[in-house]
Amino acid sequence: MDQQSVTMSDVARAAGVSVTTVSYVLSGKRAVAPDKREAVQKAVAELGFRLNTVAQSLRTKRSRTVALIVPDIANPFYAQLARGLQDAMRPERYHVVVCNTNADRAEELLYLDDVVRRRLDGVVITPQWLAPEDFDAVRAAGIPVVVSSDTGPGSLDLVRADSHEAVDQAVAHLARQGHERLGMLAGPAGAPAGDPRLELYRAAAGRHGLDLPAGLIVRGKHTREAGAEGLRRLMSRKKPPTAIACVNDRTAVGALEAAEQLGLAIPSDLALIGHDDIEIASLVRPRLSTIRYPAYEAGSTCGRLLLERIAGRAGRSEVALRTRLVLRETT
Structure with a gap:
């Protein structure tokens, strides 16, 4: 037959x-x-x-497909996020399409437009440059949106890191070791949602008596290249920092490479701390101290919220996933 x-x-x-x-x-x-x-x-x-999934989608008016829109698929954090999302969606027969924006606003808007045009069933997004009104067309089309970020635009569902306690512990640890000047390799300037991780470090530095002046904050992309360039800029200051906090682990690894090229001993000359605890953090030498954010759990939580929305749940949901300080050899 x-x-x-x-x-x-x-x-x-x-x-x-x-x-x-x-x-x-x-x-x-x-x-x-x-x-x-x-x-x-x-x-x-x-x-x-x-x-016949095509016929099935025509009957149910569902594509059985959702989009995951992230700024940098080369970052292993987003690979784990995607895996968690897929594992949550797959039992309900949903496919996940991964879209990489390179942290570019035009690309973010393009993928959101694709979601509407293709009538996908939902979207999980880590936005870099989007404001609440940029989601109006998606919401008008009745397509559920879940944001995976430290903060979210408007009234959309949000899965975020709760790093308040972990950052405070990190800064307290640096203070106990005698550090007085803290530098920060932060995210790019001008993002609509601001830079929550920078604000956490500013507040913690104030509580523990560390100086984090504007001159010791370098903004840039969340990449190894930006981390390396940022460290060189910080260490060229008249009074360079003795410890540097990084917006994520890829930035910290770039900083670590640049420190080695400058002949700096880590952690005796300079302490470094990252954020996320991607796999490379425990593989580089010296091993990177960092703040662990469970990427897989973040993805699976986004999947659960998205499925609830698809099923008709009303009202905004926000889930804060607790992070924890992981001390290794760079602090």
Whole structure:
């Protein structure tokens, strides 16, 4: 029998069950007795049945596809985020399409437009340059949005890092070691949501008696290259910092490489601390002290909130995932 002509009714007859039972087995929406499920699976394999997802989407008006829009897919943090999102969505038969913006506003807007034009079922996004009104078209189309970021635009669902305690512990640790001048490799200037991690370090420095002056804050992209360039700029100051906090681990690794090129001993000449605890943080030498943010859990939480929205949940949800300080060899 031609695979394209095999129907669910054919599968039901071969398995000795109803079409409804076949549908439940294929969709996973309801539990089916093990013997019936096995009979359906056997019939599917023998007949070569393939579910017509196009026809199904036309009936349900759902694409069974969601978008994950991130600023830098080369950052392993977002790979783990994507994995967590996919693992949360897959049991409900959703596919995840990953879109990389290179932290560019035009690309962010383009992908949001694609989400609307293609009528995707939802979107998870880490925006860099988007304001609340930039999501108006997506919301008008009834497409759920979940933001994965330290802060979110408007009234959208948000999954964020709660790094208040971890940052305070990091700065307290630096103070106990005798550091007085703290530098910061922060994110780019002008982002609509500001720079929450910089603000956390500013507040913690004030509480623990460290100086974090504007002249010891360098803004740039969340990349190794920006980290290396930022460290060189900071260490060229008349009074350079004795410790540097970095907006993420990729920036910190770049700073670590530049410090080695400058002949600085880490941590005796300069202490470094990152954020996120991606895999490379424990592989570089010296091993990077950092603040661990559970990327996989962030992705799976975004998936759960998105599924709830797709199912019709109303009202905004915000989930703060607690981070923790991981002390290694750079502090």
